[in-house]
Amino acid sequence: MSSTADTTPTLRMLRAAQAQQLDAELMAARPGESAEASPDHALSPHYVLPQLMELAGIACAEVVGHCAAAAVRGLVDDPVDDRAGPAVIRVLVACGPGNQGGDGLVAARHLHHMGFRPTVWYPKPGRNPYFQLRDLEVPFATDFASAYDASELLLDTLFGFSFSGAVRAPFDQPLALLRDRTRAPRPFTVSVDVPSGWPVDDGDVGPADVDADDPRRFLPDALLSLTAPKPAAAAFVAAWARQRSRGGDGASAQADGLRGSHWLGGRFLSRRLARAYGLDDAAASAVPFAGASQSANVTAWRLAPALPASAHGLAERAAPPHAQ
Ligand SMILES: NC(=O)C1=CN([C@@H]2O[C@H](COP(=O)(O)OP(=O)(O)OC[C@H]3O[C@@H](n4cnc5c(N)ncnc54)[C@H](OP(=O)(O)O)[C@@H]3O)[C@@H](O)[C@H]2O)[C@@H](O)CC1
Numbered sequence: 001m002s003s004t005a006d007t008t009p010t011l012r013m014l015r016a017a018q019a020q021q022l023d024a025e026l027m028a029a030r031p032g033e034s035a036e037a038s039p040d041h042a043l044s045p046h047y048v049l050p051q052l053m054e055l056a057g058i059a060c061a062e063v064v065g066h067c068a069a070a071a072v073r074g075l076v077d078d079p080v081d082d083r084a085g086p087a088v089i090r091v092l093v094a095c096g097p098g099n100q101g102g103d104g105l106v107a108a109r110h111l112h113h114m115g116f117r118p119t120v121w122y123p124k125p126g127r128n129p130y131f132q133l134r135d136l137e138v139p140f141a142t143d144f145a146s147a148y149d150a151s152e153l154l155l156d157t158l159f160g161f162s163f164s165g166a167v168r169a170p171f172d173q174p175l176a177l178l179r180d181r182t183r184a185p186r187p188f189t190v191s192v193d194v195p196s197g198w199p200v201d202d203g204d205v206g207p208a209d210v211d212a213d214d215p216r217r218f219l220p221d222a223l224l225s226l227t228a229p230k231p232a233a234a235a236f237v238a239a240w241a242r243q244r245s246r247g248g249d250g251a252s253a254q255a256d257g258l259r260g261s262h263w264l265g266g267r268f269l270s271r272r273l274a275r276a277y278g279l280d281d282a283a284a285s286a287v288p289f290a291g292a293s294q295s296a297n298v299t300a301w302r303l304a305p306a307l308p309a310s311a312h313g314l315a316e317r318a319a320p321p322h323a324q
Contacts, residue, residue: 009288011264011298012279013306014228016200019161022227022277026052026268045270050128052268053099056192056226057106057129059265059294063190063224064091064107064155065114066295070258071153071188071221086115092151092187094144094174095122096158100192103226104157105129111155112136119147123170144174154187156220158196161230167197167215178218188258191220194232203231203305205238219243221259224295226266228279234303237262264288265295278307 014022028044068089093108095101101122106129108118120133121141133140141147148154156178158171167175175197178189194200197215206216216239223236240260267289274280288296 008300008302010302010304011225011229011288012277012304013203013231013234014277014279015231015306016161016164018277018306019227019230022273023052025273025276043272045268045273047268049099049102052266053102053106053129055268055294056103056266058110059226059263059267060103060107060155060157060190060192060224061110061114062293062295063222063263063265064111064116064153066263066297067188067190067222067258067261068116068153087117089153090117090119090151091153091155092141092147093118093120093155094158094196095120096160096171096196097124097126098160098162100157100160102127102129103160103192104155105133107155107157108133108138109136112138119151121147121174145177148174148177148181148187151187154189156189156191156196160193160226161200163194163196163200171196175215175218179212179215180217182217182219188222189220190222190224191236192224193226194230195220195223195236198232198235201231203234203238205235205242208242222261222263224263224265225298226264227268228277229262229264229303231306233262237303260299261297262299262301263295264298267294 025044026047027049028046065086068086068091072089091108091111093104093111095104095108101124105120105122105127108120109129109132111118112133119139119141121144122130158174159167178196195216195218197218199215206214210216216235219239220236223233225233237260243260269279271280288298288301290296
């Protein structure tokens with residue numbers, strides 16, 4: 001919470017278990033419970049997953065739109081003709097096997113309608129937006145590396161707040177490539193919730209020279225947090241602060257304006273739910289979203305640590321006895 005001397009607005013973070021619990025409460029069920037069995041059933045806003053995914057996906061597309069001009073300027077030597085519009089921008093949308101991958105599919109649909117040229121890498125197809133993309137004739141790539149090299153921008157929707165452990169195939173190869181491509185020129189990269197492969201609950205930026213296998217070698221250019229930042233967002237912010245103090249990576253000044261930018265999306269929360277998760281200190285005093293916008297640039301916002309699990313009864317809420 002801001003002190004009287006310091007008016008920097010603050011966003012409270014959520015750890016992975018809290019984010020999963022909140023996700024379930026939005027949809028009227030606790031992890032491992034049917035909706036009807038949940039004591040929160042009566043109070044729940046009863047969202048259904050496709051609604052939340054639609055809001056998350058349009059926020060992803062909006063942030064890509066904000067970053068796109070900077071992405072192109074950062075990759076070419078000559079000034080880009082702004083009149084060319086989004087049709088010149090090829091966006092690779094990398095979709096993982098979980099709900100975050102679904103956000104990516106929705107984003108790809110919006111990007112198509114916004115006039116961009118999305119290509120989707122989705123090695124484990126299964127969710128409905130996949131068929132919508134097929135209907136729109138959005139191309140699907142089978143080889144991640146060549147699609148990456150052919151793109152101006154990457155939307156990383158591989159893994160979100162439920163990622164854990166060492167990455168498994170077939171996602172190990174793209175993450176290895178992202179770790180290897182640490183410098184421009186490379187596609188301007190927007191990650192969602194967590195830079196894919198990073199530990200979700202670790203806010204530590206790591207050593208100054210992370211070794212070749214450390215997932216934190218992959219440093220996206222922008223991060224979009226959904227609902228609330230996770231501790232990995234604090235590591236992302238700190239990694240960019242360190243990058244800037246080293247003097248950047250030689251990319252153009254225009255692109256640098258959005259490199260290291262942090263965004264918030266996911267306009268789902270009521271005051272009641274925000275309060276239950278300790279998010280109301282920021283939400284009550286300064287809502288970052290403007291008008292109809294589904295995303296907000298929160299780069300200048302301070303990130304406050306997540307509440308301890310014992311606060312607001314979250315320990316019991318996050319782990320009902322039968323779900324151990
Ligand atoms: N309220 C909100 O904020 C909303 C958030 N939303 C979005 O949902 C995201 C969270 O979605 P999520 O819970 O489905 O998890 P996510 O991170 O996409 O991946 C899980 C998948 O990854 C797999 N997997 C895990 N570890 C792995 C490994 N090491 N190597 C390989 N695979 C691994 C795992 O496989 P499993 O372990 O189950 O076999 C499972 O298939 C969240 O970040 C946000 O983007 C919106 O859609 C809705 C509203």
